[in-house]
Amino acid sequence: MKAFDVCGPLPTGTTVLEASAGTGKTFTIAALTARYVAEGAADLSEIMLVTFGNAASRELRDRVRERLVSAERGLRDPAAARVDERDAVLQLLADAPPEEVQRRRERLARALAGFDEATIATTHSFCSRMLAGLGMAADADPAAAFVEDIDDLVREVVDDLYLRTFAGAPDPPFLTHAELLQLGRQAVGSDRQAELWPLSDDGDPGRRRRAAQAVRREAERRKRLVGLVDYDDWLSLLRDALAHPASGAAACERVAARYRVVMVDEFQDTDPVQWEILDRAFHGRTTLVLIGDPKQAIYAFRGGDVTTYLAAAAEATTEATLGTNWRSDAPLIEALDLVFGGAALGHERIVVRPVEAAHGRSRLTGAGAPLRLRRLPRTGHGRLWRGVPAVGRLRDAVACDVAADIVDLLSGDAEYAGRAVQPGDVAVLVRTNAQGSLVRETLGRAGCRRCSPAAAASSPPPAHGRGSGCWRPWSSRIGPGGCARLRSRSSSATTSRPSTRPATSSPTGSARDCAGGRTCWPTAAWPPSSRCSPPRRACPSGCSRDRTASGC
Structure with missing residues (x-):
């Protein structure tokens, strides 16, 4: 798949742009909008930008306005704009005869004056909006x-329905009122266009389907009767x-x-009904640009169907990809490509494609390999x-390891863009809220909930934590066989080794090795900022001793 150049020919027909995370979807939309307007391909009132959710819509509006403003201001000095290597789009717009550059600036100024439209x-x-504009051509109640x-x-x-069906019936109900309510909510819920299964009417499954269908049908009838409409x-x-066959x-x-x-x-989250509207109204009639990433499709629960994206891509006149990642550094991009590159995610056409990195060097230094795969042994x-x-003990051990890694990062020599790494630079992604709470509590016990090492001395102890700051690093890595580090693209094998950082000494006792290569501390030497679970629980790293005897 070819890479899309935002400074190349403007898209025409139906174009699908596959945009992996960090490749600049919103930037591309704003840049194309500025070009369509400035080059006279369309007035701003003739351009429609569609996104998912009100928050995303507001952000996109702000970004488009900023792009129009910066382009209009830049074209006031075409000579300076032509040598501005930080803005390739502005360079392109300024690279024209003086009369055309002036017309482009005037078009942008008019667009900004009427931006609210x-x-x-x-x-x-x-x-x-379209229903209101169609008037009688749409079967919509304007007073709804x-x-x-x-x-x-x-x-x-x-x-x-429950009372009408089962009240006074000789046989007991085949489902409870609560079960029918759950079925009804699912049938009328986020994916109302979905076909109800099973299709046969045999047995209890068939009876449950008919019940759900009855709720859906009656809810639609009553909405029309009382004059209500919702998003769907x-x-x-x-x-x-x-x-409509006639109109x-x-x-x-x-x-x-x-x-x-x-x-x-975010076209990957479009459902079949939304695509049918776009297909019927715009495909083959006007310029239609669909931007999304099928690898990030997350709204199947509300009808978003990634196969809709694939169907649209099959019908598109042009298909391209945004080929530059503007968010991550080259070492991390290369490491991720080593793990995921070329992988098909659920479909042969949903492939992790290679991207270039706008940042050639790592901005994060002193933090080890850009990508580390950490593994816990079963024993x-x-x-x-x-x-x-x-699984509870494994989750405790994972939380302790994550907390130790963050503490080492914040209290070590790591720098980001020439400054010390701050807590706000770190993000921890988990699957569930419970896992997030576990990591947060473990970090709190390590004293890293809100302060950096420099602020530890002046910060009061956390309200429900054990420490008063980020404690200095100790040997906290998983031991032999526990830490798989991705070294480089040239090495496909992973290596495992314990941390080379020395363990700190204890005023009242010495460190002892736990199973898995960790360091256990006697209770008297357990630092107030300990990163492990409270006493009376078993050591998550595998010690046979109780926490009353040792902490980990």
Whole structure:
């Protein structure tokens, strides 16, 4: 797949841009908007930008305005703009005859003067506007009241259906009221267009499907009866208007006539109904740019379907990728590519593609390898059950290791962009809130909840922590066989070794080796900033001793 050049020819037709994390999706949308306007390809009022969520819409609006402002100001001095190597888009816009550069600046100025009229909206907001513009061509009640949530209506429908079906029936109900309420909420919930399974009516599964279908159908009838619409109604009403056998073609022309350029951000989370609207209204009629990353599709629970992205890519006239990562440094990009490069994630067309790094050197120094894979052995963590240790102890050990790694990072010699690494530079990603709380509590006991080593002496002890600051590093790494470090692209093998940092001495006792190569400390020598769980719990790194005898 070829790399997309934001300074190359402007996209036409339907273009799908695959944009991995950090490759500048929002930057690209803002830059293309500035170019379409400045080069006279479209007025700002003829460009529609669609994104996911109100917060993302506000951010995109701010970024587009900033891009237009910087371009207009830069073109006031074309000579300086042509040599500004920090802004390739501005250089491109300034590289024209003086008369054309002046026209480009005037177009940008007019766009900024009427910026409030720009269509930068969510998919649902766009559908609402189009329904209002279609008027009688859409089967929409202009007096209908919008509601964000119809759970009260669903509960009312379930109550009525349950009583109507089972009250006075000779046989006991095949499902409880709570079960029917759960089925109804799922059927009318975030993915209302989904087909209900099983398709057959046999047995209890078939009866449950019919019950869910009855709730869905009755909820839709009552919404129309009382004049209510929600987000999904906007989608389905516009889709039905565009697909109408008699008036659909005219409705599509009317919608497409409003915009010469349509760009959709986070397209990987588009559901089939949203894509059908975009396909019918804009595909083959106007310039349609779809930007997303199928590897980041996360909204299947609300109908977002990554196969929709793949279907759109198959229909696109042009498919390209954003090939430069502007967020991460080259050593980390190379290490990640060594692990994931070329991997197909659930589909042969969803592939981790190589990207270049805008930052050739690592801005983080003194912190070891850019990517480290850490592994816990199954043994050394208490009694095994069917060859597997208790997951609670493993999670404790992982939390302790993460906390120790962060403490070593913050209290060592690591620097980022020439300054000492600060707690705000560190992020810990976990799967669940419980795991996040465990790591946070462990860091709190290490005294690293809110202060750096320099502030430790003047900071009061944390309210529910053990320490008053970030303690100095000790030998905290997992021992032999426990730390797999990715060395470089040229070495595909991983090596395991304990940390080379010396263990600190204790005023009342000496350090003892635990299973797994960790360092255990007698209770009297247990620092107030200990990174382990409270006493009376077993040592997570595998010691047979109780915490009343030793901490880890």
